[in-house]
Amino acid sequence: MFIHILNLKKSYQSGVVTxxxxxxxxxxxxxxxxxxxxxxxxxxxxxxxxxxxxxxxxDSGSVVVDGIEVNQLDDNKLTTYRREQIGFxxxxxxxxxxxxxxxxxxxxxxxxxxxxxxxxVLEAVGIKDKKHRFPRELSGGEQQRVSIARAIIxxxxxxxxxxxxxxxxxxxxxxxxxxxxxxxxxxxxxxLMITHNTAIAAMxxxxxxLRSGEIVAESVNQIPVPAExxxx
Amino acid sequence: xxxxxxxxxxxxxxKAPYLGSMFLIAFSxxxxxxxxxxxxxxxxxxxxxxxxxVMSDVEVYLDTELDMADMKKRxxxxxxxxxxxxxxxxxxxxxxxxxxxxxxxxxxxxxxKKLESGEILLDKLYAKKNGYEIGDIVQIAGxxxxxxxxxxxxxxxxxxxxxxxxxxxxxxxxxxVVDKDDFESIPNATPFYAIKFNNSxxxxxxxxxxKGYLREKGTKIIKWENTEKNYSVSYVLVKINLMGKLSIVxxxxxxxxxxxxxxxxxxxxxxxxxxxxxxLYAQGYRKKELMxxxxxxxxxxxxxxxxxxxxxxxxxxxxxxxxxLTTFPMPxxxxxxDLGILMFSLLLPVVILCVxxxxxxxxxxxxxxxxxxxxxxxxxxxxxxxxxxxxxxxKFVTKFQIREQVRSLSRTIFLLFGIIVATMFLQYGLTMKSxxxxxLNEGISKLYxxxxxxxxxxxxxxAPPKGTEQFNxxxxxxxxxxxxxxxxxxxxxxxxxILLNDLKGNKLTPDKVxxxxxxxxKMGLTIxxxxxxYNFEDGKKxxxxxxxIADTYGGEFIFMPLSExxxxxxxxxxxxxxxxxxxxxxxxxxxxxxxxxxxxxKAGFHSLIDQMGIMIYSLTISAxxxxxxxIYLVTGLxxxxxxxxxxxxxxxxxxxxxxxxxxxxSNIFTVIIxxxxxxxxxxxxxxxxxxALAESLPMVIPAKLNIWxxxxxxxxxxxxxxxxxxxxxxxxxxxxxxxxxxxxxx
Numbered sequence: 009m010f011i012h013i014l015n016l017k018k019s020y021q022s023g024v025v026t027x028x029x030x031x032x033x034x035x036x037x038x039x040x041x042x043x044x045x046x047x048x049x050x051x052x053x054x055x056x057x058x059x060x061x062x063x064x065x066x067d068s069g070s071v072v073v074d075g076i077e078v079n080q081l082d083d084n085k086l087t088t089y090r091r092e093q094i095g096f097x098x099x100x101x102x103x104x105x106x107x108x109x110x111x112x113x114x115x116x117x118x119x120x121x122x123x124x125x126x127x128x129v130l131e132a133v134g135i136k137d138k139k140h141r142f143p144r145e146l147s148g149g150e151q152q153r154v155s156i157a158r159a160i161i162x163x164x165x166x167x168x169x170x171x172x173x174x175x176x177x178x179x180x181x182x183x184x185x186x187x188x189x190x191x192x193x194x195x196x197x198x199x200l201m202i203t204h205n206t207a208i209a210a211m212x213x214x215x216x217x218l219r220s221g222e223i224v225a226e227s228v229n230q231i232p233v234p235a236e237x238x239x240x
Numbered sequence: 241x242x243x244x245x246x247x248x249x250x251x252x253x254x255k256a257p258y259l260g261s262m263f264l265i266a267f268s269x270x271x272x273x274x275x276x277x278x279x280x281x282x283x284x285x286x287x288x289x290x291x292x293x294v295m296s297d298v299e300v301y302l303d304t305e306l307d308m309a310d311m312k313k314r315x316x317x318x319x320x321x322x323x324x325x326x327x328x329x330x331x332x333x334x335x336x337x338x339x340x341x342x343x344x345x346x347x348x349x350x351x352x353k354k355l356e357s358g359e360i361l362l363d364k365l366y367a368k369k370n371g372y373e374i375g376d377i378v379q380i381a382g383x384x385x386x387x388x389x390x391x392x393x394x395x396x397x398x399x400x401x402x403x404x405x406x407x408x409x410x411x412x413x414x415x416x417v418v419d420k421d422d423f424e425s426i427p428n429a430t431p432f433y434a435i436k437f438n439n440s441x442x443x444x445x446x447x448x449x450x451k452g453y454l455r456e457k458g459t460k461i462i463k464w465e466n467t468e469k470n471y472s473v474s475y476v477l478v479k480i481n482l483m484g485k486l487s488i489v490x491x492x493x494x495x496x497x498x499x500x501x502x503x504x505x506x507x508x509x510x511x512x513x514x515x516x517x518x519x520l521y522a523q524g525y526r527k528k529e530l531m532x533x534x535x536x537x538x539x540x541x542x543x544x545x546x547x548x549x550x551x552x553x554x555x556x557x558x559x560x561x562x563x564x565l566t567t568f569p570m571p572x573x574x575x576x577x578d579l580g581i582l583m584f585s586l587l588l589p590v591v592i593l594c595v596x597x598x599x600x601x602x603x604x605x606x607x608x609x610x611x612x613x614x615x616x617x618x619x620x621x622x623x624x625x626x627x628x629x630x631x632x633x634x635k636f637v638t639k640f641q642i643r644e645q646v647r648s649l650s651r652t653i654f655l656l657f658g659i660i661v662a663t664m665f666l667q668y669g670l671t672m673k674s675x676x677x678x679x680l681n682e683g684i685s686k687l688y689x690x691x692x693x694x695x696x697x698x699x700x701x702x703a704p705p706k707g708t709e710q711f712n713x714x715x716x717x718x719x720x721x722x723x724x725x726x727x728x729x730x731x732x733x734x735x736x737x738i739l740l741n742d743l744k745g746n747k748l749t750p751d752k753v754x755x756x757x758x759x760x761x762k763m764g765l766t767i768x769x770x771x772x773x774y775n776f777e778d779g780k781k782x783x784x785x786x787x788x789i790a791d792t793y794g795g796e797f798i799f800m801p802l803s804e805x806x807x808x809x810x811x812x813x814x815x816x817x818x819x820x821x822x823x824x825x826x827x828x829x830x831x832x833x834x835x836x837x838x839x840x841x842k843a844g845f846h847s848l849i850d851q852m853g854i855m856i857y858s859l860t861i862s863a864x865x866x867x868x869x870x871i872y873l874v875t876g877l878x879x880x881x882x883x884x885x886x887x888x889x890x891x892x893x894x895x896x897x898x899x900x901x902x903x904x905x906s907n908i909f910t911v912i913i914x915x916x917x918x919x920x921x922x923x924x925x926x927x928x929x930x931x932a933l934a935e936s937l938p939m940v941i942p943a944k945l946n947i948w949x950x951x952x953x954x955x956x957x958x959x960x961x962x963x964x965x966x967x968x969x970x971x972x973x974x975x976x977x978x979x980x981x982x983x984x985x986x
Contacts, residue, residue, distance in 0.1 A: 054981065058978075058981070061891075063891055063977045063978070063981070064977075064978075084895075087890075087893050087894075087895055088893065089893075090891065090892065090893035091892070091893025091894070092893070094893075096891060096892065098981065102884065102888050104885050104888070105622075105647075106622075106626070106643045106644060106646075106647040107639075107640065107643055110632075111631075111636070111639055111640070111643070114636045114639070115636075115889070115892065116892055117636075118636040118637075119892070119893060119894060119898065140630070142622040142626065142627070144621050144622060145622070170981065
């Protein structure tokens with residue numbers, strides 16, 4: 009298994025109040041697969057993804073990603089883990105406004121051991137002609153493409169996408185999902201996506217439904233639907 | 241109003257920039273109040289001294305006695321006969337003794353008692369440095385005088401031995417006053433007349449008329465000295481005026497910096513609070529009410545800063561005033577605290593900062609509330625420079641740092657201006673030291689190859705004493721508004737004592753008419769120009785044509801062949817008035833008019849450099865603090881503006897060192913450019929200041945800054961930068977990765 013999570017628990021202390029965010033999560037995803045985590049606000053999706061991405065740590069349990077026990081890594085090793093293994097795609101793109109498209113992608117290639125070719129990636133995400141533009145000069149969909157290009161330039165083993173279509177309209181969202189599927193196919197990148205949008209689950213190999221810090225349902229799609237056929 | 245709590249909390253949460261602004265305002269107000277009031281009080285003190293102790297308009301040295309009654313009647317003047325003599329009291333120590341005047345230039349007794357026969361008054365610093373206590377006996381020319389008290393003289397405020405020795409040396413030179421009867425018993429005294437015109441209008445014309453009358457009568461004017469143009473008085477006036485000017489320039493620069501900083505702070509605050517502003521707007525708050533709210537920020541910052549600075553300035557006045565009176569001894573007057581200046585200092589920062597805040601807030605109010613409530617993203621637009629920059633060939637780190645500088649131009653301009661100001665403060669003292677060093681090494685030492693210069697009372701003829709070189713001089717006065725005067729020196733054509741080079745560095749021999757660079761600059765002369773001037777001695781008009789310009793800052797002279805000067809003055813060709821010598825020589829006192837020791841002149845410059853030490857250190861510390869505050873504030877702004885980016889970098893796997901390098905080093909180019917611009921700007925400003933000082937100094941000082949000081953300054957600025965970076969690291973470490981996940985930067 010590429011991702012193997014066992015009995016993961018996480019709680020936050022706020023004054024005298026303790027909030028249990030994850031209550032013993034069990035989860036598996038195979039290498040090269042696409043996983044979708046569905047759930048309402050406050051269900052713990054982001055916390056789970058943060059722990060898998062090495063941004064946060066669980067209180068107990070085991071989180072193994074490609075053989076690495078993420079929950080046991082110290083700060084330095086977590087940094088190296090994020091740097092080498094993980095690509096992030098955010099809902100609001102998180103591009104650096106003062107840098108051009110190509111420079112935003114360089115933010116990641118600059119610290120990668122063996123990054124992919126910049127032009128090839130720009131070509132793959134369909135924004136080669138906009139490499140000298142600033143984020144403000146791009147549409148939301150184009151900005152998300154830059155965000156995806158930035159994430160895949162280092163050829164990560166795992167691509168974590170936090171509501172990648174949450175700020176986009178219907179047709180742009182579909183094109184972004186298509187792009188993610190293409191990345192998965194072309195580079196063999198494992199993708200884990202969190203979303204509110206249940207329709208997106210159709211394109212995943214595995215779907216996890218989260219509610220109040222627990223996985224309440226897990227399903228496997230034998231034949232995932234191509235993104236261009238997804239409708240909502 | 242509930243919103244006032246919000247203001248105080250905002251300031252408290254983000255203390256550093258607000259405290260930094262407050263510090264800069266306080267510093268500028270302190271400088272303004274202190275320097276301005278001290279300059280004003282010194283001016284008052286000088287005026288009071290001039291009037292209470294009847295400062296002469298001119299001091300006249302003649303070859304015959306003056307019919308004072310006739311002169312008083314004829315020219316409507318007060319005249320008092322006075323006398324002066326230099327007495328060597330100990331080894332090389334000179335006490336300049338004046339006779340006690342009762343009508344003009346009356347001494348001001350600062351301690352002790354009124355002068356009686358057999359008593360002496362001394363200048364306080366000389367007495368202190370030489371261990372004299374009131375009541376002690378001072379022996380002069382074999383006669384004992386009782387040290388009765390301390391005094392100052394209105395015609396000798398800055399107690400330097402001569403214009404050439406620049407700096408006062410109270411251990412070896414001092415002033416004294418004795419009773420007129422006692423004065424007559426002191427040998428080798430020179431009599432002179434102190435003259436005060438009753439009508440103070442058009443003094444120049446009155447002086448010209450008097451000079452003309454004396455010459456007509458056949459009286460030889462040995463020396464005609466305008467008291468306020470005399471170095472001992474003019475230097476004081478120049479220093480007071482300079483302080484007055486600096487009291488405006490230095491605080492204005494800092495205040496301007498603070499304005500830009502506050503503008504940036506307010507813009508940043510408003511951007512951050514755009515949602516709140518939009519919401520308040522939507523809830524029915526009026527623009528006026530919101531404006532009032534945001535004006536509380538500059539009111540608190542500028543109000544507190546101005547108050548602290550003004551109070552600190554008032555406390556410092558007494559200290560600086562007394563210090564200045566030690567350098568320029570005058571009777572102390574009660575300090576006047578000019579309410580206008582105090583109010584100006586209290587209100588100016590408040591007004592300026594409020595105005596800049598109003599401008600910034602009004603810009604924000606132009607945005608629609610609905611837009612504001614979404615969070616104003618207008619600032620994310622790439623500006624013209626950003627769009628034009630193509631940085632493909634650079635490494636990523638360089639690209640990022642350049643992009644950061646052009647992203648926020650106001651921030652970059654603030655930093656640039658701040659570094660320029662800090663550099664100017666830092667290098668001000670060092671430039672003065674460099675200039676004096678240059679003058680000493682490149683000017684005096686390269687020009688004069690002699691140890692002593694002796695000028696005789698009467699012309700001599702024939703060969704000079706063995707081992708010496710003869711010269712003749714003419715004291716020339718231009719018939720211009722400023723009555724520019726200079727010496728024309730006649731030298732043997734094979735002179736080995738005065739060595740000159742032309743502007744290309746080629747050696748010049750004094751077989752031509754050669755003008756020194758400072759005089760050529762002052763008079764706007766070039767090769768081939770002919771000047772017409774009066775000989776001070778005989779009042780006749782002469783003219784000469786400039787043939788060469790000598791590249792030296794050793795003084796304002798025209799050199800020409802001795803034989804030609806003698807021919808011009810209608811003297812035999814082997815006539816001379818003085819000699820240059822490498823060894824000390826002894827002459828009968830009556831024979832010698834002046835003696836100049838090059839070592840003493842150089843020692844004067846060295847003590848000037850030594851005295852600059854305190855000023856240089858305090859300026860360096862001030863510059864370091866200002867620089868540190870500015871760089872720290874800007875670095876803080878950069879960190880705040882990049883919270884999202886820093887957080888993103890952390891998420892993407894950047895290490896601490898890499899983030900620090902990218903974010904904190906992004907200002908390095910601006911700091912370096914600021915320093916590079918600051919150096920020539922300072923040297924230019926100091927040059928302008930020296931031009932102003934040239935009136936009272938014996939020579940034009942070239943504004944120079946030694947390369948080593950430039951490097952030292954650079955090291956200090958970079959150390960300041962590193963320290964500011966170190967202080968900002970904690971701020972970066974505190975930024976959580978969750979910030980990037982919560983909100984997008986775009």
